[in-house]
Every structure is written in C-alpha cells, then in structure tokens.
Amino acid sequence: xxxxxxxxxxxxxxxxxxxxxxxxxxxxxxxxxxxxxxxxxxxxxxxxxxxxxxxxxxxxxxxxxxxxxxxxxxxxxxxxxxxxxxxxxxxxxxxxxxxxxxxxxxxxxxxxxxxxxxxxxxxxxxxxxxxxxxxxxxxxxxxxxxxxxxxxxxxxxxxxxxxxxxxxxxxxxxxxxxxxxxxxxxxxxxxxxxxxxxxxxxxxxxxxxxxxxxxxxxxxxxxxxxxxxxxxxxxxxxxxxxxxxxxxxxxxxxxxx
Amino acid sequence: xxxxxxxxxxxxxxxxxxxxxxxxxxxxxxxxxxxxxxxxxxxxxxxxxxxxxxxxxxxxxxxxxxxxxxxxxxxxxxxxxxxxxxxxxxxxxxxxxxxxxxxxxxxxxxxxxxxxxxxxxxxxxxxxxxxxxxxxxxxxxxxxxxxxxxxxxxxxxxxxxxxxxxxxxxxxxxxxxxxxxxxxxxxxxxxxxxxxxxxxxxxxxxxxxxxxxxxxxxxxxxxxxxxxxxxxxxxxxxxxxxxxxxxxxxxxxxxxxxxxxxxxxxxxxxxxxxxxxxxxxxxxxxxxxx
Numbered sequence: 001x002x003x004x005x006x007x008x009x010x011x012x013x014x015x016x017x018x019x020x021x022x023x024x025x026x027x028x029x030x031x032x033x034x035x036x037x038x039x040x041x042x043x044x045x046x047x048x049x050x051x052x053x054x055x056x057x058x059x060x061x062x063x064x065x066x067x068x069x070x071x072x073x074x075x076x077x078x079x080x081x082x083x084x085x086x087x088x089x090x091x092x093x094x095x096x097x098x099x100x101x102x103x104x105x106x107x108x109x110x111x112x113x114x115x116x117x118x119x120x121x122x123x124x125x126x127x128x129x130x131x132x133x134x135x136x137x138x139x140x141x142x143x144x145x146x147x148x149x150x151x152x153x154x155x156x157x158x159x160x161x162x163x164x165x166x167x168x169x170x171x172x173x174x175x176x177x178x179x180x181x182x183x184x185x186x187x188x189x190x191x192x193x194x195x196x197x198x199x200x201x202x203x204x205x206x207x208x209x210x211x212x213x214x215x216x217x218x219x220x221x222x223x224x225x226x227x228x229x230x231x232x233x234x235x236x237x238x239x240x241x242x243x244x245x246x247x248x249x250x251x252x253x254x255x256x257x
Numbered sequence: 258x259x260x261x262x263x264x265x266x267x268x269x270x271x272x273x274x275x276x277x278x279x280x281x282x283x284x285x286x287x288x289x290x291x292x293x294x295x296x297x298x299x300x301x302x303x304x305x306x307x308x309x310x311x312x313x314x315x316x317x318x319x320x321x322x323x324x325x326x327x328x329x330x331x332x333x334x335x336x337x338x339x340x341x342x343x344x345x346x347x348x349x350x351x352x353x354x355x356x357x358x359x360x361x362x363x364x365x366x367x368x369x370x371x372x373x374x375x376x377x378x379x380x381x382x383x384x385x386x387x388x389x390x391x392x393x394x395x396x397x398x399x400x401x402x403x404x405x406x407x408x409x410x411x412x413x414x415x416x417x418x419x420x421x422x423x424x425x426x427x428x429x430x431x432x433x434x435x436x437x438x439x440x441x442x443x444x445x446x447x448x449x450x451x452x453x454x455x456x457x458x459x460x461x462x463x464x465x466x467x468x469x470x471x472x473x474x475x476x477x478x479x480x481x482x483x484x485x486x487x488x489x490x491x492x493x494x495x496x497x498x499x500x501x502x503x504x505x506x507x508x509x510x511x512x513x514x515x516x517x518x519x520x521x522x523x524x525x526x527x528x529x530x531x532x533x534x535x536x537x538x539x540x541x542x543x544x545x546x547x
Contacts, residue, residue: 059435062432092438093438099436105433108451118437118439122437174437174438
C-alpha cells in the first residue's frame, strides 16, 4: 500500500472505522484507489459499500450518530490532503468528490436549473457564463442533443436513464477529481445502463472513478480494480486480470453476491 | 365469524364516510337555503352606495362590509406575523435543533397548539392592562393587539406543518444538496423548501382559515359591534365571525337574522376561495421555478 499517490484524485485510506450510533459498519479499512481508473466495490448488502463511498466525501456525517476515525488522503494538484483533518471546507470536498446515487435524484426544478443552481451556488459562476457551462456539461454525458430544446421543462419529465445522466452532468459541471457512483445503473433498464457504462469507461481517462456494483458482469466490463467488502472489512483487492481468473471469481461469487 | 366481522367493519367504514359527507352536505345546504337569498350588494353595504362605502366616506350601518374589511386586516396582520415566524421555527426544529432542546421546544409548540383561544384572548387583555400600568398608559384593545393574539393562536399550526413537511422528505432528496457541495442553508433554500411547497402552503391556508374564523380571541382584544371601518392599527374594528355571533344572538328583526346567515355563507365562501387561491399560487410558484 505504499505506492506514491501520483495523479490528482488518487485516494488512500488508512485505518478507517465508521460507526452509526455505536454500531461499527466499517472496521479498520486500509485501501488505495488509483487515479484514472475505475475501481469497483462489491459485496453483499450491508457489507458497508455505501458507507465506504460516503466516507470519501464525508456524506456519512449527514446522518445521525455517525463517528469516523482513521485517515482518508486525497491527492490534489501538488499536495496531499487529509479530508478529515486538513480543514478542507466540506462544500469544496464535495465539489471535488462528486457523487451519483442509485436512484437518480434530480432537483425539483427544470433541467437547466438543475445545472445552473450548483454552478452558481457552489462555483460562483457568472450568470452570462452559465449557458455555455450547461451545454458543456450536458454534452459530456451525451444528453445535449436530447434536451437542448426543453431545458425549461421539469427535470422529472426525463426518463430514468436521462435523469441519471443529468445527475452525472451536474457532478461533472462542478469539475471534480473523483466520481463516486453508488450502484448508478441499478434502477435503470438495460439500454440506459449500457449508456452509463460507456460514459464511465470514457470518463475514467480524466477522473478517479469509484463505483459500487451488484452485477458481476458489470464489474467485469468496468473494473480496473476490484475491491471485495465483507462485513465491514476488505476481503480482497485485485486487478482486473486477477479478477478474470476463473477460480477467483468462483470464490467471489460465494463471498459477495 | 371473521368474515362477518370484516364485512361489518367495511360497512361501518362506509357508513362513517357517508355520515361525514351527509353532515357537510346538510350544513352547506342549510346555509345556502337560509343565506343565499341575502347575498348581494345590500348584504355588504346596506343602502350606502358601493363606492362611498368601500372608500369609507360614508359609514355602513346595515351591512357587513366593515366586518369583511376588519377580518381581512386581521388575517393579513396575523399572517404577516405568524407565517415568517412559524416557517423559521419549523425550519429550525426540523433541520437544526436536536436532543433535549428539540423535545423541549416541540413540547412548547404542542402546549401553544393546545391553548384554548379564549385563554389567548385573556392573555391579550392582560397584556394590555400590563402595558397600561407600565410603559404605555394609552394602550387599549385594538386591531394590532387582536392580530398579535391571533398570530400566537395560529403560530403552532405553521410551525408544525413546516416541520412535518421538511422531516417527511425522503433521504434521497435530503442528501442531494450536500452531495453537490451546497451548504446547509443552500440545501434548505434551494432543495428542501421547494420540494415541500405544497405542504407549506397548506400550513398557511390552515393558519389563515383559523385566524379568519376565531371569535374568542378578538372578543377580548378589540372587536366591537358597530365600529365601522378601522381607521388605524390602534382602532377598534368589526369582524365576520363576531358579526355572525352578534346577529345570531341579538337580532331584532328577521332581516338581521337573514343577514347573519348571509355572513356565515360569505365566510364559508371566503375560506373556500382561500383554498383555490392557494392552489393557483402553488401552480404559479412551480412554473416560476423552472
């Protein structure tokens, strides 16, 4: 685990423990997520996958009774920041570590405003610049051509797959370093899911992508690194080549699905 | 046996629903029957020309116009005080308060909600006496004082509906703001409140409706039978519910009693139109945020 953190966005976790109201969910997790790769976290329900993801952008703290110890270090352009100690403002951390959820959660406003609001409130972008930024973000998730004429429609009028891509666009518009994806295709049909997967394979060239998945085939298609979580501990961390070995997969099937 | 019980239960549920409907229908029907004929300019303005009456150039003695205006001012005054305060308290209770402090505050709100309105009126009356003896010798029952006491009366409704609306939002809605770097207030302002406008508006309607119909509070804080249009906030005033009560209890001619039914029907129509207005507002509000 001592490889140097190289690109911006690489993450290293040491001795991470997270509990909710005294119940330990993550027990001493040590782990590295390399930059510009897709790491897929797998494991049974309740193994702590979501908590692990939310430990990286400190979203666990939005829930009552949460206690976190250990370190989570993130590589910035030229420094390494401990996200729990170095006084990085929460809003800044969550801008840099964007998150997409299992069920698309668009804001209860129009498609355009879904992007304009965070741009204005979080990045403080000037009003005149916002339309360009919206277009850019929507193009990056291949949604522009589908919604360019209906930016004023409510975001909830989009299909599930489109909503999820809008959520991804909202995250990308804030220029993050890391993308956290909590089963991003679990609520989508097959075609929409494939579109998201294509996007992710493309996006990993620029971002550290960390995804939780419940699908073995999806893990095969996407993962450069596979992390198996079991009862709050790391059971195994392996590269995609190891993962494709037959025996390992058998064992994993047993442990994680 | 169990099947029989179940059938009886279903039948009882149906009957209860029908009973409720029937009561409402009879009630409205009776009001329409007795009051509909009186609806018209003379119910409101008596024999005074409308323009003269509305502008207050001529006093209205045989119409309910001063009471309508008084109720309007009362509602606006109490809503202006109770709505912002109630919204803010509800937001605080739902999003910021926790632990013992929260339960203490919730208890206080419950207590306020359970206070009979006559007590609220007595409070206003006692407050005036207190002010007279201390810093404000000229204090007297008036529109402002009645509005204040009514605001106290409806405040808990506003607090509770706001709190319940915010706390009832699903986790997926609550967490989206923080996940894109919104501060707590930005999240409340741009995600949580817009997501619960419907419930918030119903809180406002509930409060306004309650303020419009209450009689006990204003009875002790400034309503008078023949005050005419209130000239200022420190003036005495008339109000619809009190007019209804007064006409029903002390009518001297059958026409006066009819006017009482007409007022009751008008108060009902007024409250009903509030619901409609709130729905329209809500639609416009939603369109506006696109």
